[in-house]
Amino acid sequence: MEQNIYKPIQCEVIDVFEESPTIKTIRLKPLEPFSFLAGQFISFTVPGIGEAPFTPSSSPFEKNYMEVTVMKTGKVTAAIHQIKKADIVGIRGPYGKPYPMEKFADKNILLVGGGVGLAPLRALFYALIETLDNYKSIVFCLGARSPVDFIFKKEVFETWLSESWLSSYKKISFRITADKKDETWKYNEGVVTKILDNLPFVPENAVVCGPPVMMKFTTLKLLDVGYKPEEIYLSMERKMYCAIGQCRHCLLGDKFVCKDGPVFTYEEIKNQPKIWA
């Protein structure tokens, strides 16, 4: 009999990191060989509770573990936030199309992420770093509602923004903002669209991930600063069960988020109904 398409691979939880009051990163060790490409997603089973889709946030080149970064919003995500080291969970996948790395070759790349939307961009960023010779330059814009909600703090502030790191990755720069700052915040204040002016390069490729409103206004802004609809890559979210193009919950008009996406160019979906819902 063929392998059951719904059978998850067991994974051991090897670490849990608290990113913000509502977001945790779970580090998993798959107990069978498993790999993914940046942008692809998995379906994550908490035994006895249920299943939900997430995009891995760790480097696709990392062979020892995989991380998912999860915001608590409901039943399954609440259960994920209860997970402890050594627990066994299930994953199936990878599903969906990866980011089109070949399209980024010899180009300037803009990454724009907000909140938990930074998860897939972190995986993409690591993948870009691995093959940095292929690209002209990268500007990574990171946003959050408030400094407390900002995720991957340790990595961003202690590693990426350190002088030594920046001097060894000269093609890369960062722009950081919080919708509303507090006294500790040394970076920009305001929504992420506010840090998209005066980009240091001609518009070529922009990758966006965040809540629907953020993606909507970021897309409008990017069109405004000269990006073409086919150069703007958006991560779309829809209700999803099967993740393999059967249950039809994730349809965005006639496009399946699970197999035609989850990343689409704005050009591909701009005529589908209610894309920002």
Added chain:
Amino acid sequence: MDTYFIEKNIWADYIRKKSLEINIYAAFEKSEPVFSNESQFIRADKTQKSSLMWEIANPDNIDKIIYDRMHPVAPLKIFFFPFKEIILPEIDSITPFFIIGATNCDLLALDITDKVFKDNNYKDPSYSRRRQQATIISIDCQKPDEYCFCELWGNRTYPEKNFDLNLTYTSEGFIAEIGSEKGVSIIKEIDKKEKTSEETASLRESIRKQTQNIVKNNNSQYKICEIGHIRNDVPSCLENKIDSPEWKSAVTDCVQCGACNAACPTCVCFLLEDFSSQKSFTKAKIWDYCLYQSYAKMASGVSPRPLLWERYANRLLCKYQYMVKNFGIVGCTGCGRCIAGCPGKIDKRKILQEVAKQ
């Protein structure tokens, strides 16, 4: 393919014998649903004039099998894509079975369900095996009701594909057309049969014409799109009609029961439910209805279709636009079940006609 004439009692004897070997599901006249106790069908049945139900045939009820009416209340998909089933771990044994009484509107729907669950990179654990084990003995529809509108979309009232053996009922016996190897073996097992004569061929022709005319006459007031619309193209008159004001008035009597989804042979949406423990992963697949508010609602509480008219429009656009883009076939076969079973008496033919006009 080859056609044979089989006398009624010869056929009945064959089925009687066969019913002792394997499960045979056939159409029977019933006042209560028997095959499925799912409430959707009970609801659909209350407003539906036809009360043909699928039931297991046994030597005692063989003579009551109905061969000359229309489709049963429950769509054919229930045999391959049941209302609820455990898909992980999958059922190990699916044994051969017969279905007698499938009509063309349901056979055509198999083109869609096959593309979703079988002819896909990911194969549903049970669907293909059920399809393999099933022998489909279809019939020519002879008494369509006022809700049937297959001919309006250029679909025929009699099967042309997706059957193993098709039976045209006549007062003397059956004109049996072979549709596959499984059909060949049935005919082999029947000793007494004759190749059809020209006379029986023209009898079948006239029976078919008669039924087609009933459907055409019942639908003469509807001119939705260009006549004889091709089944594998988006009807241009329905393209990009999401903003039509007609949808809003269409749903005033909709009670969001989902009967139109449940009864439809091409509705394939389902949700997954977990019963896993750390040692084993267990999953059930259950029909889901796009008319329900919960269907598309995301964890954030946001839904792309919060309003009822948006969900209703989505259901119809899914059939006439999205499924055509996805599978190359119009996702409605014109069986009329969603009209017959609607407690709000919403007639999609009228809605489509209005939407198409704008």
